[in-house]
Amino acid sequence: xxxxxxxxxxxxxxxxxxxxxxxxxxxxxxxxxxxxxxxxxxxxxxxxxxxxxxxxxxxxxxxxxxxxxxxxxxxxxxxxxxxxxxxxxxxxxxxxxxxxxxxxxxxxxxxxxxxxxxxxxxxxxxxxxxxxxxxxxxxxxxxxxxxxxxxxxxxxxxxxxxxxxxxxxxxxxxxxxxxxxxxxxxxxxxxxxxx
Numbered sequence: 125x126x127x128x129x130x131x132x133x134x135x136x137x138x139x140x141x142x143x144x145x146x147x148x149x150x151x152x153x154x155x156x157x158x159x160x161x162x163x164x165x166x167x168x169x170x171x172x173x174x175x176x177x178x179x180x181x182x183x184x185x186x187x188x189x190x191x192x193x194x195x196x197x198x199x200x201x202x203x204x205x206x207x208x209x210x211x212x213x214x215x216x217x218x219x220x221x222x223x224x225x226x227x228x229x230x231x232x233x234x235x236x237x238x239x240x241x242x243x244x245x246x247x248x249x250x251x252x253x254x255x256x257x258x259x260x261x262x263x264x265x266x267x268x269x270x271x272x273x274x275x276x277x278x279x280x281x282x283x284x285x286x287x288x289x290x291x292x293x294x295x296x297x298x299x300x301x302x303x304x305x306x307x308x309x310x311x312x313x314x315x316x317x318x319x
Contacts, residue, residue, distance in 0.1 A: 144195075147193065166191075173274060175275075183200070202215055205261070213256060222259060247276070247311050248307035276315065296309075
């Protein structure tokens, strides 16, 4: 679970960083454990869909993953958030910025017919850009990884997340604000072709 800086964060219980939830859990560690357990089950019901992809598809993935836990599952966040001094996309720009990326992906034919090296580089560019949008109050990483798994499948590749070191992943996401090479290096290791 990500810990964001958010002013006037009505998503959380008063005087707390714990997100309001359907289980009325008020302890952050208990909520994190419940979220992991619930999403480990809800992800099993999500099946691959081919392109076109769009923001509504991301919202559906979020709703499918988190609706058992959060009333706002599948809804775009309505508070501005930051983490570690990095501001994510302001609320009013989430829709146009996401639409711009999805249109660009469509123009690039959803990254089909690319060599593995080029595919990994493009995947990293888009991953870092989508990460800066962060459309949801919580669960952005899981939704984005699902979206990119589907994008990879549509292009004839698979993503094997198993051997990623958590610290390496976090640093690649942080570096992705200005440099997507660390993310591209990760994708080069985890992209598997099945053509």
